[in-house]
Amino acid sequence: MPGKLPVERVVPTHPAYEKDQKNPLLFNLIRVSFLILVLFVLWNVFSVTRAHLTEQFLAVEYQSAALIDPDEGEDALTPENIEAYILALTLRLREEQLRIPAGDDPRPRAFTINPGEPARYIAARLAAAGFISDADLFNLYLRVNRLDRNIEAGNFMLAESMTIPEIAGELQQARFEEALVTIPEGFRAEEIAERLAANFVIDSERFLTAVRQPHSLDLFSDYDFLSDLPPGASLEGYLFPDTYRFPVNVSGPEIVLASMLDNFSNRVGADGLTGGTSGISGHDLITLASIVEREAVQDDERPLIASVYLNRLAQSCRDVGGTYLQADPTVQYAKGATGNWWWKPQTIEEYSQVDSLYNTYLHPGLPPGPIASPGQRAIEATRNPGQTVYCFFLATGDEGRHVFAQTLAEHERNLSIYGYQP
Numbered sequence: 001m002p003g004k005l006p007v008e009r010v011v012p013t014h015p016a017y018e019k020d021q022k023n024p025l026l027f028n029l030i031r032v033s034f035l036i037l038v039l040f041v042l043w044n045v046f047s048v049t050r051a052h053l054t055e056q057f058l059a060v061e062y063q064s065a066a067l068i069d070p071d072e073g074e075d076a077l078t079p080e081n082i083e084a085y086i087l088a089l090t091l092r093l094r095e096e097q098l099r100i101p102a103g104d105d106p107r108p109r110a111f112t113i114n115p116g117e118p119a120r121y122i123a124a125r126l127a128a129a130g131f132i133s134d135a136d137l138f139n140l141y142l143r144v145n146r147l148d149r150n151i152e153a154g155n156f157m158l159a160e161s162m163t164i165p166e167i168a169g170e171l172q173q174a175r176f177e178e179a180l181v182t183i184p185e186g187f188r189a190e191e192i193a194e195r196l197a198a199n200f201v202i203d204s205e206r207f208l209t210a211v212r213q214p215h216s217l218d219l220f221s222d223y224d225f226l227s228d229l230p231p232g233a234s235l236e237g238y239l240f241p242d243t244y245r246f247p248v249n250v251s252g253p254e255i256v257l258a259s260m261l262d263n264f265s266n267r268v269g270a271d272g273l274t275g276g277t278s279g280i281s282g283h284d285l286i287t288l289a290s291i292v293e294r295e296a297v298q299d300d301e302r303p304l305i306a307s308v309y310l311n312r313l314a315q316s317c318r319d320v321g322g323t324y325l326q327a328d329p330t331v332q333y334a335k336g337a338t339g340n341w342w343w344k345p346q347t348i349e350e351y352s353q354v355d356s357l358y359n360t361y362l363h364p365g366l367p368p369g370p371i372a373s374p375g376q377r378a379i380e381a382t383r384n385p386g387q388t389v390y391c392f393f394l395a396t397g398d399e400g401r402h403v404f405a406q407t408l409a410e411h412e413r414n415l416s417i418y419g420y421q422p
Helices: 015-022 024-058 079-093 095-099 119-128 135-144 164-170 189-198 204-212 253-267 282-295 299-313 328-335 348-353 376-383 408-417
Strands: 109-113 154-158 178-182 243-247 392-395 402-405
Touching (some): 079 135, 095 135, 109 119, 119 135, 204 253, 299 392
Antiparallel strands (some): 178 243, 392 402
């Protein structure tokens, strides 16, 4: 309205704003410093991401240009150290999972790493093979512990029961190209398979499949001593015990079997399974020899132990009540299982409770086939046994020796003498 004075508007201000207006240089410095900090963080994130993606997709190691000299040490603020810290923290959060194996099967299986194969490919193949359950966790463990660059190309034997740290450690050193493997006398096929697998020669199941299906093998017809092998019989008993030199991670079971069967052919052969004074030959001779091998400890007793069983088979032992061998190892063989291939009962009465054709307490005559790999001495002792009237024998507990008897009464006296419970 005419005649009135203009009114001046007063705008309230924050004290900090008034202070900044009075000190514009300080305000700008703060803004610039904050902007530099943001750019620094963004650049580090970009550098770490680019390095990670380059390594993952191109399968090559990438060292990004650090803003600070990487030689300053592990505490330097570099993209690599920032990434390492994040990865280590992530791994720590999943530490419990590292101790959980992919499975509970302790049997080793072959695994091959090719030259130049990236760690992430190895992790994926390990997961596909059932050795690990989480390929990403395995790869993370390798990177945090700097093991990914030390994985060797070559042959390895791994098991599903191994943890991630155990598998990662195993992959740091490839096995030799050849292995020296000793197969002791009296080993059954499963024990031989485990020994081969433990020496990184061949997967145990793959070997056993071939042993149990000999007629399907190309080499079967090459050995005349196998000509009378019954239908459905395995190569149990013919895997000659000796020390062998095998290649690591063989391409097939026939390579291993050929060495063992060649050895059997050279040391025994078809001629070594006939003749003699025992009256048995071929597959039956190997079957009985395998029992003698498991029973005998001292060489001089092998012919005597063989004579006991042959006397029983010839029905020369009236106190036995038939051709029952009553051989403990045959029942132990039938009852054997992984981790305890030669079952031992608490009492002799337990033998009668094992329902198997291999139970020579329940079934007269020879069992269906050999129970182990007999050595040359056991085979020869069975082929030419001692000429005795013995029908019983008993372990004395003295360096593997036995005491022999003709009648049940004599045997029972021996039981009492050597402290056996009736």
